[in-house]
Amino acid sequence: xxxxxxxxxxxxxxxxxxxxxxxxxxxxxxxxxxxxxxxxxxxxxxxxxxxxxxxxxxxxxxxxxxxxxxxxxxxxxxxx
Numbered sequence: 001x002x003x004x005x006x007x008x009x010x011x012x013x014x015x016x017x018x019x020x021x022x023x024x025x026x027x028x029x030x031x032x033x034x035x036x037x038x039x040x041x042x043x044x045x046x047x048x049x050x051x052x053x054x055x056x057x058x059x060x061x062x063x064x065x066x067x068x069x070x071x072x073x074x075x076x077x078x079x080x
Contacts, residue, residue: 006036008032011029011031015028
């Protein structure tokens with residue numbers, strides 16, 4: 001995907017998140033460009049530190065939370 005398409009998708013998401021206001025397209029585009037640039041800079045910085053970026057396709061799947069054990073009740077002791 002091209003950088004321009006990423007900026008376009010990001011701007012659209014910002015527009016939707018703000019309730020789809022009219023007349024803020026330039027502001028949303030600039031916000032999106034800033035976010036994409038910051039994201040790219042963070043990736044470069046992490047690679048420079050020796051950490052390989054993890055793509056969504058290669059990201060490890062989150063482990064499912066452990067299943068809850070079935071609750072068991074002991075039968076009430078009889079009066080004796």
